[in-house]
Amino acid sequence: MESIEADGSIEGPATSTAIAGLADEQRLDRQRSLTSVDAMSGTGFEDHVAALCRRDGCTEVARVGGGGDLGADVVGRLPDGRRLVIQCRRYATHRPVGSGDVQRFNGTARAEHGADVPVIVTATVFTAPARDFAARHALILIDRDLLGFWQNGTPLTAFLVRPAVDADRPVLQGRDQVPVPVPVSRMPTRAAKRPP
Template sequence: MRHVRMVVWRAVYRSSGWCLVSLTVCVLGLLAGRWTGWWPSPYPAAVDLVGVPILLTYAVWMQQRVDRDKWNAAHKDSPRLEMSLEDLDGLDHEEFEFAVRDLLRRDDLAAERVGGANDDGCDVRAVDLDRRVWAVQCKHRRDGIRGDAVDVRVVRELKGTASEVHKATFALVVTNGKFTNKAVPQARTLGVHLIGRDLLGQWASGTPLWELLEPVPAPLRHPADGRRVAA
């Protein structure tokens, strides 16, 4: 049900801009006829009552677009957090969790480390700009790709707690190592996203998370909208 609501929301959000533009053009024509007598407007009182709010809504929407453009221009050349795999290999497990938290924050998610003895399989919990919740399990390997592979048990445990306990939209396992042959197909079946060493390297070097997880679209909202949700 949560997935269906998300799909519907995204469809409405994407179409709302063009619908608003089209509606505004129609309203402008009706108002022009109403106020100038250039051509008769049907239901003149209704045009006055509905037309002005629509024009105000359009003005707010245009201001939002301007704010987004200004934000993008101001942050275009800002330094982005980048880490090398060697840096990540040199961390301990707790430091690795904080590093993953920082990468999520870099991608404009409100993220907090919650790892510990009673974390219920979630080391980092994050909320993106569309209010989608991420439950992230971190598995650091001191020996990197040569370390023990993350097995299917981790995938199953995270799947078991992500939705029920953490109310997560997405579940993600991140490691600087590798996954077992059983873990990969099981994760695909259960809908758990896996970030192994290769993808982690791309993510840590600056590629946004959305470009690595193709089935997961980027948030439609923008940091300039001022709607960041606290984790």
């Protein structure tokens, strides 16, 4: 039986069922849109990521991927002016992005491309060692789950948070990430070193 609460909301089994149904529908929408990503070529995926950046207000966005790109597939500027460098990894859905891929991108994103915000986007998942390395080096990882949200309207800037680091628990990314906003003034720059 439904009841009207003091704040005017309606509570009860039908409302809970409707909310659960909406969540399932949103999950299915993300899944359907990710199926189209799975069918894209590597270049198509890079173009798709560039289009998402433009949609979210990034400027100077260009797809620069190809032979000799040194890890940068999409570059641009965030709405706040910071330089964005993205590496796109469109692997088969069963193949995770490993620590070696993340380490190579870390070696070039800031040094070669001048990234203020280095991001790796994949249509799959990242291994635990890849997530741990990214957390230690302030790299943003957008996995399959986050990509689904990004495609369905969540702005890129919503993902530009650093995961909470606690020595007693592993660093998580994707849907298990604990967002901790980092003020722009405290974001690491190319010359900044993290304290020990």
